Amino acid sequence: MKKIKALIVDDSALIRQILTEILSSDPDIEVVAAASDPLIAREKIKQFNPDVITLDVEMPKMDGITFLSNIMRLRPMPVVMISSLTEAGADITLEALELGAVDFVAKPKIDVSQGMEDYADIIIQKVKTASGARVRAKNIISEESSVAPERHTADAVIKKSSKSKHFSSTEKIIAIGASTGGTEAIKEVLMRFPPDAPGIVITQHIPEQFSKPFADRMNRTCAMEVFQAEDGQQILPGCAYIAPGSHHLLVERSGARYICRLNDGPPVNRHRPSVDVLFRSVAQNAGANAVGMILTGMGNDGAAGLKEMQDAGAKTIAQDESTSVVWGMPGEAVKLGAADTILPLEKITGKTLNLISKA
DSSP: OOOEEEEEEEEEEHHHHHHHHHTSSSTEEEEEEEEEHHHHEEEEEEEOOEEEEEEEEEEESSHHHHHHHHHHSSSSEEEEEESSHHHHHHHHHHHHHTTOEEEEEEEEESSSSHHHHHTTTHHHHHHHHHHHHHHOOOOOOOOOOOSSHHHHHHGOOOOOOOOOOOOOOOEEEEEEEEETTTTHHHHHHHHHHHHHHEEEEEEOOOHHHHHHHHHHHHHHSSSSSEOOOOTTTBOOEEEEEEEETEEOOOOOOOOTTTEEEEOOOOOOOTBBSSSHHHHHHHHHGGGGEEEEEESBBBBSTTHEEEHHHHHOOOOEEETTTTSSSSSSSHHHHTTOOOOOOOEEEEHHHHHHHHHHHHO
């Protein structure tokens, strides 16, 4: 099998060495070169034609964002950003994802060497996933939350109910789940919703330090008001609520209204927040009054939950393969028969509004 050719671009000799060792430890990856700045990297790209690049955000001579913009304009290719876990780093990383980066690796604030080695499996996984991602000059992208060694199902957070409920409320709700590719996919979907759309709840696999900047970014961009969800917050029409990167987001009923509940239970499908957890709570508390959509992402989180929503009477949508950066999560949902409709990204919002008006 042909190896994935990786180019490492970072001004830190230590990071270049660590990433080279980590990626070279996988038999499917070959580090063809490393560069200390974008000008050297430009020549290495011409020389080695890499399949994927890891790119530091802050570098001399030309910053990573400017270099990324040039790459995506002149020669689009899969790029994984190396980002610091700071508020400024989060904003820059989200900008990189908007420009077309496939994913990012969060660089620890302290003990970088040990921290990077602790995330070796995640780094390898991200580079492998990126190498097969669909890259466009203006991409649809995302981030993965930290992988936990334990494997739990949604039962660890919210028990599956065998009883059918009578939903007296006619209040509508929309639930969205996404992962790799998700920040830009969510933005494209949200931007098409009118300011009076039903309340929307969103789980995106994202680290804790990035979820609030992501919500703020969406709020500045969309007609709806977008928040990072808070425990007990009422879900209102015209508002979207994004799960914090540290907690599962659940929907509960309070009388005829829905409220957000945050839960710090174990990771589900290796993720906290988990899409399966959100979708199960919506299935149990909204039933046929909901529409669920599963967007681009790696893995299978959300597929089983979307099936539970469908079984509870909700309408369900999966993003199609051609517009997904990674057709993992929506593909698994389709395999389960959990998606009533499979659509390209640009058609999902219109279909959702049509379905919710009939719910």
